[in-house]
Amino acid sequence: MQPAVKRIIFYVLLFSIWQGAVYVFDVSPSLLPAPTDVFASLYEGFSNLTLVYDLAASFRRLFIGLAIALVLGLLLGVLLAKSKTADETLGSLILALQSVPSIVWLPLAIMWFGLNEMAVIFIVVLGATIVMTINVRTGIMNVPPLFIKAAKTMNYKGFRLFSKVTIPASIPYAVTGMRLAWAFAWRALMAGELLSTGPGLGYSLRFASDFGDMSRVIAIMLLIMLIGIIVDLLFFQRIEKKVLRKWGLATS
Amino acid sequence: MFLSMNNVHKSFTNNDKTELVLSDIQLDVKEGEFVSILGPSGCGKSTLLSIVAGLAHATEGSIELEGKTIKGPGKERGMVFQQAALFPWLTVEENVMFPLLPDMSKKEAQQKAHHYLQMVQLGAYTKHSPHEISGGMQQRVAIARALAMDPALLLMDEPFGALDEQTRSRLHEIVEKIFLETKKTILFVTHSIAESLKLSDRIVVMGTQPGTILEVIELNFPRPRSQSKEELLYYEEKIQALLKSEIDKVTEKEQKHAASR
Ligand SMILES: Nc1ncnc2c1ncn2[C@@H]1O[C@H](COP(=O)(O)OP(=O)(O)O)[C@@H](O)[C@H]1O
Numbered sequence: 346m347q348p349a350v351k352r353i354i355f356y357v358l359l360f361s362i363w364q365g366a367v368y369v370f371d372v373s374p375s376l377l378p379a380p381t382d383v384f385a386s387l388y389e390g391f392s393n394l395t396l397v398y399d400l401a402a403s404f405r406r407l408f409i410g411l412a413i414a415l416v417l418g419l420l421l422g423v424l425l426a427k428s429k430t431a432d433e434t435l436g437s438l439i440l441a442l443q444s445v446p447s448i449v450w451l452p453l454a455i456m457w458f459g460l461n462e463m464a465v466i467f468i469v470v471l472g473a474t475i476v477m478t479i480n481v482r483t484g485i486m487n488v489p490p491l492f493i494k495a496a497k498t499m500n501y502k503g504f505r506l507f508s509k510v511t512i513p514a515s516i517p518y519a520v521t522g523m524r525l526a527w528a529f530a531w532r533a534l535m536a537g538e539l540l541s542t543g544p545g546l547g548y549s550l551r552f553a554s555d556f557g558d559m560s561r562v563i564a565i566m567l568l569i570m571l572i573g574i575i576v577d578l579l580f581f582q583r584i585e586k587k588v589l590r591k592w593g594l595a596t597s
Numbered sequence: 598m599f600l601s602m603n604n605v606h607k608s609f610t611n612n613d614k615t616e617l618v619l620s621d622i623q624l625d626v627k628e629g630e631f632v633s634i635l636g637p638s639g640c641g642k643s644t645l646l647s648i649v650a651g652l653a654h655a656t657e658g659s660i661e662l663e664g665k666t667i668k669g670p671g672k673e674r675g676m677v678f679q680q681a682a683l684f685p686w687l688t689v690e691e692n693v694m695f696p697l698l699p700d701m702s703k704k705e706a707q708q709k710a711h712h713y714l715q716m717v718q719l720g721a722y723t724k725h726s727p728h729e730i731s732g733g734m735q736q737r738v739a740i741a742r743a744l745a746m747d748p749a750l751l752l753m754d755e756p757f758g759a760l761d762e763q764t765r766s767r768l769h770e771i772v773e774k775i776f777l778e779t780k781k782t783i784l785f786v787t788h789s790i791a792e793s794l795k796l797s798d799r800i801v802v803m804g805t806q807p808g809t810i811l812e813v814i815e816l817n818f819p820r821p822r823s824q825s826k827e828e829l830l831y832y833e834e835k836i837q838a839l840l841k842s843e844i845d846k847v848t849e850k851e852q853k854h855a856a857s858r
């Protein structure tokens with residue numbers, strides 16, 4: 346059987362069991378609403394545009410944060426790869442920060458920037474910059490020495506060598522870095538919005554929860570999940586696959 | 598003299614231990630000559646070639662090309678490595694254009710690239726990606742790329758070492774043809790006696806630990822060499838005898854090393 350067919354059967358079954366259980370045990374909608382209620386809420390959110398506005402607000406922050414993080418990560422990664430001293434000092438700090446979920450910075454961020462967008466964007470930038478930095482650094486450090494030697498015999502040196510050989514040779518790592526940065530940013534954004542202020546998907550989720558509207562809560566959870574999957578699958582994994590194939594690194 | 602290596606020594610220092618890799622290399626190469634450097638693995642052939650390429654520096658002594666001391670890499674020296682080292686993000690044609698682009702227009706570079714790709718019989722593969730062609734073809738692109746700079750001296754470091762026998766003999770023909778057509782001076786590193794006999798005007802036989810020149814052998818019989826069976830056999834035995842004691846030396850050292858662990 347095709348994996349896609351298996352998957353469809355699995356999800357149909359999952360939702361049927363959920364629906365059936367809610368009906369049979371007469372579960373209160375404030376504990377667990379039925380899937381039909383969730384989908385109705387999702388539909389309502391889109392038709393009265395509230396979810397559309399939330400999505401727009403969240404994506405705006407995400408893009409700002411991600412853009413800053415990618416540029417910052419690229420610069421920091423290059424710095425760490427090129428300067429041994431920076432790698433031994435700043436590099437150790439960045440590795441240490443990697444083990445801290447960026448959301449724990451929120452209380453500080455709120456103190457610094459106030460209870461507003463800036464605090465959330467800060468969290469997003471922090472989470473995404475670190476993975477991007479680490480991947481760019483690894484990419485540059487892993488450029489085959491033979492590429493550098495070969496380019497040198499063709500009279501490439503200095504910045505031209507860096508921009509024409511080192512940077513393109515490390516693109517596969519940078520692309521993986523971008524994909525991970527997006528994943529980190531998306532999670533950090535939702536956490537940040539949930540705990541601070543709106544508008545945005547995370548904020549509306551908490552708002553719905555405060556009013557006991559569990560159908561809306563689950564509807565938004567589904568949306569968060571779908572966007573996470575779709576962007577990763579349709580955008581980043583595609584780019585990553587293309588790059589790996591072109592760079593001859595794909596294990597087809 | 599076109600290329601002269603004067604009293605070249607090279608040592609590497611690792612963990613406070615200094616290892617002498619090349620000792621007193623003295624060699625002159627005439628313009629238009631095909632010289633092979635033959636020796637057991639680890640005798641310092643690659644090291645010597647990268648000093649000529651300007652990628653490494655001699656600890657002592659100097660190398661002069663057309664009267665100028667070599668201090669770093671330069672366009673008058675092209676190099677082909679054992680691995681093709683093509684850039685995967687560029688097409689075959691763009692790889693060959695790579696050394697040309699800083700100095701000429703894209704169109705000119707492309708024309709030149711096509712010329713050299715035709716010379717290595719790859720005119721039909723200009724738009725391919727390096728990973729889409731075979732290892733032998735990749736190595737031909739690497740040769741075209743080195744030739745594209747129109748270097749006076751072509752350095753080749755075991756360029757066919759990683760290829761199978763048939764591919765290798767096809768590439769021998771291509772290299773010989775290029776050598777005869779372009780009249781380039783070629784310094785060719787190999788550990789294959791047959792390869793050096795087939796291609797060179799002179800064979801520099803190197804010994805190991807430290808790397809020294811054991812003997813320089815002139816091959817004064819006409820190309821293609823395959824027609825002179827007797828001469829080939831004679832030189833092959835001669836070189837084998839020269840190398841035998843060197844290979845024994847390596848084996849002995851390895852055994853000692855193994856015993857001391
Ligand atoms: N960068 C280096 N640092 C230390 N030792 C090296 C280095 N490069 C080569 N060597 C040593 O020099 C010797 C000769 O190496 P190489 O020139 O690669 O030999 P060949 O090409 O003849 O096989 C080897 O023993 C190798 O371990």
Ligand SMILES: [Mg+2]
Binds near residue numbers: 642643644755
């Ligand atoms: Mg070698």
